[in-house]
Amino acid sequence: MEETISLKELMQTLRKRIGLITVIAIIAVIISGVVSYFVLTPIYQTSTQLLVNQKKGEENPYNTNQVQTNLQLINTYNVIIKSPAILDKVVDELNLKMTAAELNEKVTVASEKDSQVVNVSVQDEDPYKAAKIANKIANVFKTNIASIMNVDNVSILTKAEVGEKISPIKPKPVLNIAIALVVGLMVGVGIAFLLEYLDNTIKTEQDIEKILEIPVLGVITTIEEHDEVNARQRAGNKVRVRGETVGSQK
Incomplete structure (x- = not known):
């Protein structure tokens, strides 16, 4: 069944x-x-923005080929920013009590699609320390990218700052x-x-039908203890009433 x-x-x-x-x-x-x-522990995040702009001395600031080249370089920049070549110097200059690998876990680098702006975000328990690290990463990257890639087309767009009512991100x-x-x-x-x-206990007649697969013909109601006592008292009262009635007739 x-x-x-x-x-x-x-x-x-x-x-x-x-x-x-x-x-x-x-x-x-x-x-x-x-x-x-x-x-x-609350974790705060601050961000700074880098602009991958035209090379210095470019006569046409809206050169399409140059813009496309800069956009292609952004992915390379994102990797370089989080590399030991940059983070090791940040750790040394700020005297951070962490390794470049530990700092790497606090740093997030991202850029919008088809945008020349790179966002560098840093997470830390201290929001002021996070802002300080973010700004230092931007400065170190801007200073050293010319010697790393032999280019000079990066500028700091905005610096990381701590607002008056900064809230933790997590x-x-x-x-x-x-x-x-x-x-x-x-x-x-x-x-x-x-x-x-x-729970395999039997509580209702439906449970019996399910287990035995046979119909229930009748149900005996449960007599509570106080109901049984009341029934006995009523029976005793009837006996006494009948005895008194019989005695009076005699």
């Missing part, structure tokens, strides 16, 4: 385990909030709590259905 689960049974399972689901979701939210606000407590709530609800629902699946 193939077993089927109706939507009504699913809803009954959820209602029966709603307490468990709620508790798991609340625990997930609390853990996420505590970790986000008190455990994880962690994001609200987002983390929202994700934890969804995950907690999903885990709670999963555990609820798992417990229901593992």
